[in-house]
Amino acid sequence: MNGPLNQAADRAPLLQVRGLVKEFPGGGGFSFGGGARTIQAVSDVSFDLFRGETLGLVGESGCGKSTLARSIARLTRPTGGSVWFKERDIAKLTQAEMRPLRKNLQFVFQNPQASLHPSMRAHDIVAEPLRLLNLTRKEVDRRVAELLEQVNLAPEHASRYPHEFSGGQRQRIGIARALAVKPDLIILDEPVSALDVSIQAGILNLLKEIQKSTGIAYLFISHDLSVVRHLCDRVAVMYLGKIVELAERDVLYESPRHPYTKSLLSAVPLHDPKLEKMRERIVLKGDVPSPAAPPAGCRFHTRCFRREALCSMEEPALVAGSTGQKYACHYPLGDR
Ligand SMILES: Nc1ncnc2c1ncn2[C@@H]1O[C@H](COP(=O)(O)OP(=O)(O)OP(=O)(O)O)[C@@H](O)[C@H]1O
Ligand SMILES: [Mg+2]
Known part of the structure; x- marks a missing residue:
């Protein structure tokens, strides 16, 4: 290629x-252990x-x-x-x-x-x-x-x-x-x-x-x-201290694999009013968790619309798919 x-x-x-x-x-807040987080x-x-x-x-x-x-x-x-x-x-x-x-x-x-x-x-x-x-x-x-x-x-x-x-x-x-x-x-x-x-x-x-x-x-x-x-030329997407997706620009914008990338892109206004009307917006629930206490497993799982039990237990690695597009997700878009 x-x-x-x-x-x-x-x-x-x-x-x-x-x-x-x-x-x-740690500045704000103390952990249960007593020390600043x-x-x-x-x-x-x-x-x-x-x-x-x-x-x-x-x-x-x-x-x-x-x-x-x-x-x-x-x-x-x-x-x-x-x-x-x-x-x-x-x-x-x-x-x-x-x-x-x-x-x-x-x-x-x-x-x-x-x-x-x-x-x-x-x-x-x-x-x-x-x-x-x-x-x-x-x-x-x-x-x-x-x-x-x-x-x-x-x-x-x-x-x-x-x-x-x-x-x-x-x-x-x-x-x-x-x-x-x-x-x-x-x-x-x-x-x-x-x-x-x-x-x-x-x-x-x-x-x-x-x-x-x-x-x-x-x-x-x-x-x-x-x-x-x-x-x-290429774009890396970060969530709570980690890169969750990295791909060539058009690949990322046209076929994101990570649900977080998809939700970010769904919020970008489109110039064409017809397309804008048809656009499916993914509104994430809840706030971004604190970087002083990131969720276990995938850091995005608390807000993810595709999460399964595995997501809160095991952290997905940033791996390259067949096209070179890298994503850190157990259940990437386009797989099912
Ligand atoms: N000097 C610092 N001391 C303590 N915490 C910090 C410091 N600098 C950044 N942080 C914390 O680290 C996290 C990342 O902050 P950072 O400024 O890198 O984010 P950002 O992605 O650049 O955000 P923005 O889009 O608002 O510029 C935040 O939770 C922030 O509060
Ligand atoms: Mg900044």
């Missing part, structure tokens, strides 16, 4: 995440990310997307597992050991207002990561001008402060800063969620253009399945 998934399988992964775990000491934000997550691809990461608020992203980028230290990048397991490096690798792995935050230093001019914000490269002042100026052009900002924008830009322009500065050191991978954590819908498309198209011309890879986090469909 020559599908994108199989092409991807032929290439060596740029990033290999294996059994990644991130726990936080550990928050299991990311639990045993494994996936590969290939050069030049965009992998989407979706899931409801609180499922662990940002924690996973921050653990991979080493903005926080993972509790366990490995993150192989540039032939190193960066999960285990100290911040000092991580420093030379920073230029290969950059991060774009959700809220450009909060992530850009308010008293720095755009020029200095974009130039900041260039310190990793020991360039002359002239070289820095040239690179900043190039970057502002790349994200469709004007040269005169260089001397402005963040508050003098619109939200969309500020996110362009965040993207320019991430691109400055020519990384292999940018992790984007909800980069368009704080922006008006009318501005989102411009940023998404810019990301696509940049990828086409540079071959950069993205890990793109969003709770908006329409945005992910527009941008991503």
Whole structure:
């Protein structure tokens, strides 16, 4: 087969995440044992990310997307597992050991207002990561001008402060800063969620253009399945700290195997009013359980419309079906 998934399988992964775990000491509530309960934000997550691809990461608020992203980028230290990048397991490096690798792995935050230093001019914000490269002042100026052009900002924008830009322009500065050191991978954590819908498309198209011309890879986090469909080659779906399904984009959207994926997709509004009227919506019952006390067996079983007795007893592994689509479910859709 020559599908994108199989092409991807032929290439060596740029990033290999294996059994990644991130726990936080319990804050709210105490267990019956008396101690504070550990928050299991990311639990045993494994996936590969290939050069030049965009992998989407979706899931409801609180499922662990940002924690996973921050653990991979080493903005926080993972509790366990490995993150192989540039032939190193960066999960285990100290911040000092991580420093030379920073230029290969950059991060774009959700809220450009909060992530850009308010008293720095755009020029200095974009130039900041260039310190990793020991360039002359002239070289820095040239690179900043190039970057502002790349994200469709004007040269005169260089001397402005963040508050003098619109939200969309500020996110362009965040993207320019991430691109400055020519990384292999940018992790984007909800980069368009704080922006008006009318501005989102411009940023998404810019990301696509940049990828086409540079071959950069993205890990793109969003709770908006329409945005992910527009941008991503493959998509991973997270529920309560775990990846429950991972597939090539069209496969996932057209034939999800995990009931949770199906329910997420059933909530995406359709543009065609006729289809929208016929659409079968799956409304999940109950709230997402607390990550401090995840359900035994399949973590989704308490809300699942296909659950059987086995689901509360045995945790399903994330396994690949014949098409390469991976899902963690004892009774996947399409099987009966
Ligand atoms: N520093 C922290 N200390 C304690 N708990 C945390 C910390 N950061 C995140 N958590 C908890 O870990 C879980 C996952 O949070 P995270 O922010 O990764 O979710 P998310 O999927 O990014 O959600 P959202 O879509 O709202 O951004 C949540 O229960 C959250 O409360
Ligand atoms: Mg988040």
